[in-house]
Amino acid sequence: MDSxxxxxxxxxxxxxxxxxxxxxxNTHQITQKLDHFIQHSSAxxxxxxxxCVTSGGTTAPLEQRCVRYVDNFSSGHRGATSTxxxxxAGYAVIFLYRRGSFQPFCRSLPDxxxxxxxxxxxxxxxxxxEAYSEAVKRAIVDHHAAVAGGLLLKLPFNTVFEYLQxxxxxxxxMRCLGPCAMFYLAAAVSDFYVPWKDxxxxxxxxxxxxxxxxxxxxxxxxxxxRKDWAPLAFCVSFKLxxxxxxxxxxxxxxxxxxxxxxxxxxxxxxxxxxxVFVTSGDNIIVQRDKSHSGNDLENPLIELLSERHAAYIKDxxxxx
Amino acid sequence: MDSxxxxxxxxxxxxxxxxxxxxxxNTHQITQKLDHFIQHSSAxxxxxxxxCVTSGGTTAPLEQRCVRYVDNFSSGHRGATSTxxxxxAGYAVIFLYRRGSFQPFCRSLPDxxxxxxxxxxxxxxxxxxEAYSEAVKRAIVDHHAAVAGGLLLKLPFNTVFEYLQxxxxxxxxMRCLGPCAMFYLAAAVSDFYVPWKDxxxxxxxxxxxxxxxxxxxxxxxxxxxRKDWAPLAFCVSFKLxxxxxxxxxxxxxxxxxxxxxxxxxxxxxxxxxxxVFVTSGDNIIVQRDKSHSGNDLENPLIELLSERHAAYIKDxxxxx
Numbered sequence: 001m002d003s004x005x006x007x008x009x010x011x012x013x014x015x016x017x018x019x020x021x022x023x024x025x026n027t028h029q030i031t032q033k034l035d036h037f038i039q040h041s042s043a044x045x046x047x048x049x050x051x052c053v054t055s056g057g058t059t060a061p062l063e064q065r066c067v068r069y070v071d072n073f074s075s076g077h078r079g080a081t082s083t084x085x086x087x088x089a090g091y092a093v094i095f096l097y098r099r100g101s102f103q104p105f106c107r108s109l110p111d112x113x114x115x116x117x118x119x120x121x122x123x124x125x126x127x128x129x130e131a132y133s134e135a136v137k138r139a140i141v142d143h144h145a146a147v148a149g150g151l152l153l154k155l156p157f158n159t160v161f162e163y164l165q166x167x168x169x170x171x172x173x174m175r176c177l178g179p180c181a182m183f184y185l186a187a188a189v190s191d192f193y194v195p196w197k198d199x200x201x202x203x204x205x206x207x208x209x210x211x212x213x214x215x216x217x218x219x220x221x222x223x224x225x226r227k228d229w230a231p232l233a234f235c236v237s238f239k240l241x242x243x244x245x246x247x248x249x250x251x252x253x254x255x256x257x258x259x260x261x262x263x264x265x266x267x268x269x270x271x272x273x274x275x276v277f278v279t280s281g282d283n284i285i286v287q288r289d290k291s292h293s294g295n296d297l298e299n300p301l302i303e304l305l306s307e308r309h310a311a312y313i314k315d316x317x318x319x320x
Numbered sequence: 321m322d323s324x325x326x327x328x329x330x331x332x333x334x335x336x337x338x339x340x341x342x343x344x345x346n347t348h349q350i351t352q353k354l355d356h357f358i359q360h361s362s363a364x365x366x367x368x369x370x371x372c373v374t375s376g377g378t379t380a381p382l383e384q385r386c387v388r389y390v391d392n393f394s395s396g397h398r399g400a401t402s403t404x405x406x407x408x409a410g411y412a413v414i415f416l417y418r419r420g421s422f423q424p425f426c427r428s429l430p431d432x433x434x435x436x437x438x439x440x441x442x443x444x445x446x447x448x449x450e451a452y453s454e455a456v457k458r459a460i461v462d463h464h465a466a467v468a469g470g471l472l473l474k475l476p477f478n479t480v481f482e483y484l485q486x487x488x489x490x491x492x493x494m495r496c497l498g499p500c501a502m503f504y505l506a507a508a509v510s511d512f513y514v515p516w517k518d519x520x521x522x523x524x525x526x527x528x529x530x531x532x533x534x535x536x537x538x539x540x541x542x543x544x545x546r547k548d549w550a551p552l553a554f555c556v557s558f559k560l561x562x563x564x565x566x567x568x569x570x571x572x573x574x575x576x577x578x579x580x581x582x583x584x585x586x587x588x589x590x591x592x593x594x595x596v597f598v599t600s601g602d603n604i605i606v607q608r609d610k611s612h613s614g615n616d617l618e619n620p621l622i623e624l625l626s627e628r629h630a631a632y633i634k635d636x637x638x639x640x
Contacts, residue, residue: 059391062390063562067392067393067508067560067562067588068390068391068392068393069390069391069393070382070388070389070390070391070533071379071388071389071390071391072387072388073387073388073389099431100420100431103432103435105435106432106434106435109434111419111420111476112423112426113433113434114426114429114433114434114437114456114459114460115423115425115426115459115460115463115464117434118460119460119464120460120461120464120465123461124457124461125457126456126457126460126461136434136446137444137445137446139434139435140434140435140438140439140440140446141440141443141444141446143435144435144439144440145440156431188387191531192531209536209537210534210535210536210537211511211512211534211535211536211537212532212533212534212535213390213532213533213534213535214530214531214532214533215530215531215532215533216529216530216531217529217530217531240387242383242387268387
């Protein structure tokens, strides 16, 4: 798809994508969870701001009975960390995450926390290792408080088909929130996929010396999210590049093309130190405060976003 | 590579693969760990049998600064479970596993065990949830006993480059064990890769409508493992197919082609219920004992393997 394609073409592409996608499991339960979460969050007096944070990479299967797939690298660190700061800023968070990616409140823990953070006292009793004691306690207490308090709803995905179908469900459920809804799209979504119907059913055989995989572009759903799914919501997307020379231009182009309210531009190697917050009015460099250890870039980033979102809500209400 | 290729061609392919691979990090430390583990395990009176269990899927990067890669589906359940039964059968285990895949003693736990299995008592104290109490305790106590007892060495990988370089290191270190060494190759190794030097340095741009990825076949290292790396070791590989019609023929072909001592043939949907243990002498169907819950297919499978390996050691010693 090039930029000269009209919206009708994009919508046709989106229709083809969804028509070809394997149907999402448990659609009804997910919708019920979402509606309950949104109602509960909004019930406390004034309308609460709710953000949908997407996190981790999506996969594009190469076979229907999936053995091989193309994956995007993304630990989910940005999404998990941002979720913590959104909660701190008073948001309720719908956390749409890749299975196995970083979870909020757990990002300072090792890969296999159970066997790394605990040790046996004897044959029957276990304890937390001294070095992890505080981190483990905070993870469990804070995570539990957010979930039990109805402030954090976690929904997992694997494939790009699941991701986009769930994003649509979430956007539809969040429509009632108008401008109080935010989308913070930190997931690394596959740019290319193999249409389900074109996929071989069985495992690709390794008889030939060369495997030639042809993937087609995933429709740019950001446009559809803004236009159809959640026209009043405040939308923030991410641009990750490994080549800093093209980063800002690509971020500005995305802002314009998908009508985002902000684009966070980050470079692969420096993304935990600084990002550029790109809006139609200004480019702001957001930096991690290095004066204290344990300070995250997401702290000033979410503060800035929360301010801009508040101004956006005020503006929207003034117009009504 | 087709089957008419001579061994010289394969060796040239292997050389090209390793020459093109990014150098493995920490080679020296890994070798030290391996040598210490093997010496320690062999020191207890008679020579202990040591098995290298490989587990999980490997990735094939599509970009040097890796954002996208082709991945193989494999939870690592087979490798993790088998490791437990190998330990039970008296083996020491070198567990070469994909980061994030299932770990021995932890496979009955949920995806995010820390936040799922524990709960806060109050703001400062946590406890294991009743339902997970036994599973969590067993995981930590048994895992710790195996590692602290010098019976389990865990080495993680991500890419097919890391996997094959580490497998070579392990095989080289295990050579001193002669026939007491076993390779149990349960990892789902990429069949195709993009040679490092052919890879683009930066993220592939999504400007065009079609992405055409050309991958070349990963050299069949099983042959080289048997011939050069570990000529005396007992070698078991796996054949996973989604199409049961071709499974047994492919397993028999692999047995012959790579000179394996056994090939475990499994079909994607029934792989936890039954497999076929294929050797040059016989095909044995191995089934999970359904009379008790919690019985694993790996229980009879590892028992059978341990017997065959013992007979192989006896035979080898007789020939010397």
